[in-house]
Amino acid sequence: MFGSLLGVLFDGLAYGMLLFLLSVGLSVTLGMMNFVNLAHCSFAMIGGYVTVTLMNELSWPFFATLPCAFAAAAVASVALERTLYRRLYRAGELDQCLLTIGIVFVSVAVAAYIYGTIQQPVQLPSYLRGSVTLMGMTFGVYRLFLIAAGLALTLVLVAALEWTRFGAQVRAAVDNQRMARGLGINVDGVFAVTFALGSGLAGLGGALAIDVVGLDPAFAFTYLVYVLIVVSVGGLGSIGGSFAAATLLGISDMAGKYYFPELGAFLIYLVMVALLMWRPAGLFGRR
Amino acid sequence: MSEPALATRALNKSFGSLAVARDVELTLPRGVRYALIGPNGAGKTTLINLMTGMLRPDAGRIFLGPDDITRLEPEARVKRGLVRTFQINTLFPNLTALEAVTLAVCERRSLTGTWWRRLPAHRDAVDEAYGILASLALGVHCHRLTRELAYGQQRLLEIALALATRPKVLLLDEPAAGVPRDESAGLFAAIAGLSQDITVLFIEHDMNVVFRFASRIIVMVRGRILVEGSPDEIAADAQVREVYLGGARHG
Amino acid sequence: MTAAAEQIAAPHRHLEAQIRWRAIETVFWLATLLPLVASPSYLVLASQIAITALFALSLDLILGYAGIVSLGHAAFFGLGAYTAGLAAKHGWGEPLTGLVLAAGVAGLVGYASSFIIARFRHLALIMITLGMGLLLLEAANSASWLTGGADGLQGVRMWPLLGTFRFDLWGYTAYAYSLIVLFLTFLLVRRLIHSPFGLALRGIRENATRMPAIGASSRAHIRKVYTIAAVIAGIAGGLLTQTTETVSLGVLDFQRSADVLVILVLGGAGRLYGGLIGAIIFMVARDQFSGINPQYWYFWIGTLLIAVVVFLPNGILGGLNRLMSRWGNR
Numbered sequence: 001m002f003g004s005l006l007g008v009l010f011d012g013l014a015y016g017m018l019l020f021l022l023s024v025g026l027s028v029t030l031g032m033m034n035f036v037n038l039a040h041c042s043f044a045m046i047g048g049y050v051t052v053t054l055m056n057e058l059s060w061p062f063f064a065t066l067p068c069a070f071a072a073a074a075v076a077s078v079a080l081e082r083t084l085y086r087r088l089y090r091a092g093e094l095d096q097c098l099l100t101i102g103i104v105f106v107s108v109a110v111a112a113y114i115y116g117t118i119q120q121p122v123q124l125p126s127y128l129r130g131s132v133t134l135m136g137m138t139f140g141v142y143r144l145f146l147i148a149a150g151l152a153l154t155l156v157l158v159a160a161l162e163w164t165r166f167g168a169q170v171r172a173a174v175d176n177q178r179m180a181r182g183l184g185i186n187v188d189g190v191f192a193v194t195f196a197l198g199s200g201l202a203g204l205g206g207a208l209a210i211d212v213v214g215l216d217p218a219f220a221f222t223y224l225v226y227v228l229i230v231v232s233v234g235g236l237g238s239i240g241g242s243f244a245a246a247t248l249l250g251i252s253d254m255a256g257k258y259y260f261p262e263l264g265a266f267l268i269y270l271v272m273v274a275l276l277m278w279r280p281a282g283l284f285g286r287r
Numbered sequence: 288m289s290e291p292a293l294a295t296r297a298l299n300k301s302f303g304s305l306a307v308a309r310d311v312e313l314t315l316p317r318g319v320r321y322a323l324i325g326p327n328g329a330g331k332t333t334l335i336n337l338m339t340g341m342l343r344p345d346a347g348r349i350f351l352g353p354d355d356i357t358r359l360e361p362e363a364r365v366k367r368g369l370v371r372t373f374q375i376n377t378l379f380p381n382l383t384a385l386e387a388v389t390l391a392v393c394e395r396r397s398l399t400g401t402w403w404r405r406l407p408a409h410r411d412a413v414d415e416a417y418g419i420l421a422s423l424a425l426g427v428h429c430h431r432l433t434r435e436l437a438y439g440q441q442r443l444l445e446i447a448l449a450l451a452t453r454p455k456v457l458l459l460d461e462p463a464a465g466v467p468r469d470e471s472a473g474l475f476a477a478i479a480g481l482s483q484d485i486t487v488l489f490i491e492h493d494m495n496v497v498f499r500f501a502s503r504i505i506v507m508v509r510g511r512i513l514v515e516g517s518p519d520e521i522a523a524d525a526q527v528r529e530v531y532l533g534g535a536r537h538g
Numbered sequence: 539m540t541a542a543a544e545q546i547a548a549p550h551r552h553l554e555a556q557i558r559w560r561a562i563e564t565v566f567w568l569a570t571l572l573p574l575v576a577s578p579s580y581l582v583l584a585s586q587i588a589i590t591a592l593f594a595l596s597l598d599l600i601l602g603y604a605g606i607v608s609l610g611h612a613a614f615f616g617l618g619a620y621t622a623g624l625a626a627k628h629g630w631g632e633p634l635t636g637l638v639l640a641a642g643v644a645g646l647v648g649y650a651s652s653f654i655i656a657r658f659r660h661l662a663l664i665m666i667t668l669g670m671g672l673l674l675l676e677a678a679n680s681a682s683w684l685t686g687g688a689d690g691l692q693g694v695r696m697w698p699l700l701g702t703f704r705f706d707l708w709g710y711t712a713y714a715y716s717l718i719v720l721f722l723t724f725l726l727v728r729r730l731i732h733s734p735f736g737l738a739l740r741g742i743r744e745n746a747t748r749m750p751a752i753g754a755s756s757r758a759h760i761r762k763v764y765t766i767a768a769v770i771a772g773i774a775g776g777l778l779t780q781t782t783e784t785v786s787l788g789v790l791d792f793q794r795s796a797d798v799l800v801i802l803v804l805g806g807a808g809r810l811y812g813g814l815i816g817a818i819i820f821m822v823a824r825d826q827f828s829g830i831n832p833q834y835w836y837f838w839i840g841t842l843l844i845a846v847v848v849f850l851p852n853g854i855l856g857g858l859n860r861l862m863s864r865w866g867n868r
Binding site: 084108221263272 | 601607657658660662664670672673676680796799800803836839840843846851
């Protein structure tokens with residue numbers, strides 16, 4: 001009983017780290033520019049497909065593909081930001097939703113066209129496969145890796161935010177855009193870089209997710225819902241909020257699937273709606 | 288002695304460590320024209336937000352006539368006659384001027400619950416709206432979209448919307464803000480033409496306007512009321528001079 | 539008439555002129571009769587379009603007129619669909635009363651949820667509507683004893699309409715039925731939009747902050763319009779069940795909520811006919827494309843959506859409007 005609880009927590013935490021990677025970029029950029037980018041998971045999908053292509057077509061080692069997944073997603077996001085997103089910074093939420101939904105549609109179609117609709121297989125390196133036994137319980141190696149990677153990246157992000165000049169500018173821009181501009185901070189530039197970084201992280205998340213949840217063209221839609229839940233529950237512009245919400249969601253989802261399989265995702269949605277009604281700005285959001 | 292039109296008692300509000308209203312005590316008798324002045328960030332607009340219910344005070348009470356309205360929703364306060372205009376135009380961009388004022392009139396007459404009669408069938412409401420616009424020289428523009436009106440006309444529309452609610456107490460937040468000198472005549476004529484039954488409190492930075500229209504002046508600094516008095520008293524007050532002019536210069 | 543009286547009379551005339559029934563509207567509605575006289579192979583598609591148009595009209599009420607962005611409107615469509623289906627399955631196959639029942643159930647749930655909806659704005663509102671839609675879908679999925687789960691409801695049999703018109707295989711009865719319901723509902727919505735209530739809705743959309751400042755109770759207005767929209771969406775869902783004699787989980791899924799949003803934006807929200815025009819274009823295009831390749835459909839609708847948002851922010855009707863006003867000014 002206790003063992004299974006720990007197992008659920010472990011798997012849930014790993015899943016949560018994945019969700020965190022996928023969501024943190026959206027949370028920060030939403031908090032900064034209030035731009036509703038529903039195509040965020042398309043960038044994740046790009047990262048996933050880049051990894052698949054590099055590994056399966058060009059036989060690259062897994063770890064080598066990860067920076068490329070990051071870079072590809074970041075570059076794609078910059079291209080889209082320059083051409084399309086820019087025009088809609090002043091527009092309402094609905095227009096932004098619709099533009100980005102349109103982009104999701106197109107990305108799903110393109111992915112299906114190039115790769116087909118089947119799940120993409122990926123061969124993890126041998127040292128990441130299998131499981132390890134600690135204190136009488138087995139833990140998946142890959143999931144351990146995900147948790148470690150997730151925590152490490154969180155620390156890097158938080159450190160960068162607190163101790164670098166760029167991080168301070170990001171915090172200022174999220175807190176009060178007009179004031180930040182008034183202080184001479186190049187908010188547009190900060191946003192562009194943050195947007196690229198956030199999308200890159202999503203791409204990385206997409207690549208890391210392949211082994212855990214699979215990759216197919218519907219990824220852009222399926223995980224959009226989860227990412228939106230993390231972002232709205234965690235609070236816009238908050239890394240800590242995203243971390244908490246992602247962990248909560250990951251563990252709740254695992255627990256739900258394990259203990260109440262008949263309910264499906266019902267519990268998740270119920271918890272989200274209830275949480276949002278209690279705190280509309282998210283757990284750690286402002287206003 | 289009749290009760291004041293609007294009064295606040297020990298009104299307090301802070302955002303974290305930033306106190307925007309400190310023990311604000313105000314008493315506005317009926318029909319008087321009050322000017323609320325003070326440096327930027329003094330908390331003047333915040334005070335209006337507190338009085339109209341857009342902000343909840345941390346402590347204190349607000350009275351409209353004999354009634355304690357501290358717990359009332361903003362729209363309920365408007366229905367009782369406490370109305371404001373906004374410093375930045377808060378209008379309905381894609382409604383025509385006539386539609387906007389008619390909407391305010393319909394809300395007052397509780398017509399917005401009805402959906403089976405078309406709008407033009409409510410002749411009285413439309414006529415009343417037109418009348419208000421005409422009195423502010425906007426009659427000829429009544430069919431233009433709000434976003435197509437000139438800035439000065441939009442400021443007048445702000446006032447028209449407020450008048451349509453038949454206010455007893457009118458709070459004007461910098462009514463002439465951003466309006467060039469040559470266009471503001473109509474605006475001030477409108478303000479001067481306001482009925483004597485209406486109690487008016489207006490926030491203003493232009494001292495000429497203040498001395499022309501106000502019978503009493505309230506000075507606010509850093510969330511606190513510094514002093515209150517007649518225009519002459521305020522003009523002569525040394526504290527006010529210091530706050531506004533830094534002490535050494537003469538106004 | 540004196541100059542003064544003429545000036546006063548003018549505001550009415552102008553307002554009345556704006557909301558007059560136009561000739562082109564008569565043309566439009568006469569054109570909807572075409573599938574009844576043309577080749578019957580179009581009837582099934584025509585029914586689908588009419589039902590989708592009704593659904594889009596209901597979304598226009600809350601989105602185009604009150605400014606509420608909902609990603610879960612299919613919930614009411616689905617509620618109406620399943621109610622009508624369950625009534626028929628359990629022995630009551632009378633169409634009109636079944637439709638009233640569907641409207642009632644959807645309206646009740648709409649009314650209850652309107653209390654939540656009216657309290658939120660922006661992202662929280664979008665997420666709550668999304669969440670509530672997904673909740674209902676999951677619940678329907680789990681309650682397969684009631685809904686038939688992934689297989690859908692079996693055994694939905696409709697009685698003849700008004701006792702005489704059987705639902706024929708060609709689809710004549712189905713289309714006439716759907717079209718009449720659409721037209722009558724449209725007239726009602728038109729009246730609503732042109733009333734003071736409709737003006738208040740537009741006020742909420744245009745500037746929600748100003749509304750309380752003129753004494754308007756926005757929340758009460760929103761609750762009312764959300765309930766009405768739920769009723770209409772429920773009618774559309776019920777129509778779908780009755781005309782196709784099937785109902786499955788697809789009536790509740792996110793895809794349907796997203797599609798109707800796209801349809802409304804394509805046609806132009808807040809313009810009464812936007813949902814109708816959008817439905818026609820969307821459904822016809824999808825019918826054409828689904829033959830070729832479903833992936834192509836996603837690609838082109840995505841591109842079209844991007845193009846509309848960037849170049850035609852008020853949808854196709856808005857673009858036509860701009861074109862015509864530019865023409866008029868020459």
